[in-house]
Amino acid sequence: MPxxxxxxxxxxxxxxxxxxxxxxxxxxxxxxxxxxxTGDSSGLPFVCGFLSTSFWLRYGLLTDEHSVVLVNIIGSFLFLCYTLVYYIFSVNKKSYLRQFGIVLCMLLGVWYYTNSIELEAEKIRLMGLICCIITVCFFAAPLTMLIHVIRMKIQKVYPSH
Structure with a gap:
């Protein structure tokens, strides 16, 4: 065995x-x-995760990177499931639907735009740049909960603010 x-x-x-x-x-x-x-937790990490994995899936398909495609098919499916669970138990469904709608528009817009680029290398370069930006947002999304916690602590200490 090698x-x-x-x-x-x-x-x-x-x-x-x-x-x-x-x-x-x-x-x-x-x-x-x-x-x-869902209480007062944010669903933004799930939405950002879906967007990130969907963009990386597109990148993997463009570059013919099988491991990138595999990981992001699984990731897109999981984050779509998480998004659905969040939506079902969310107290603010309208706001969450708006967030997800924006993500879908971004996803379709980028997919359409990259399809209109004729040079394959340029498609790959642009998609890679977009993927990197969205991935940073995906990892930063949980910080929204940190901001919420800080606000709650400030309100407890200074109730008039």
Whole structure:
């Protein structure tokens, strides 16, 4: 049996760790289901996760990177499920639908725009840039909860503000 090369080992590790990271939403959704409510938590990380994985899926298809395609098919499916669970138990469905609608418009707009670019290298470059920007937003999305916690603490300390 041949020993896997460094690239194969690194690729496999990256795929597994990324999928495990994407599965962290299961714990959060399980709490929503148990409580039958999302409470005052934000669904933005799920929406951003769906957008990010969908864009990376597009990038993987353009570059013919099988591991990127595999990871992001799984990621897009998981984040779509998380989004659905959040919506079902959300107290503010209208606002969440608006967020998801904006994400879908962005997704379709970028997909349409990149299809209109004739040079394959330019498509890939633009899609890679968009993916990087959205991924930063995806990882920053949980910070919305931090802002909320800080506001609540300030209101407790200074109730008149």
């Amino acid at each position: 020993v896997p090369t460094y690239d194969v080992l690194l690729e496999t590790t990256a795929v597994i760790s990324t999928i495990l990271q994407f599965l962290s939403g299961v714990i959060i959704c399980r709490k929503y289901i148990q409580k039958k409510s």
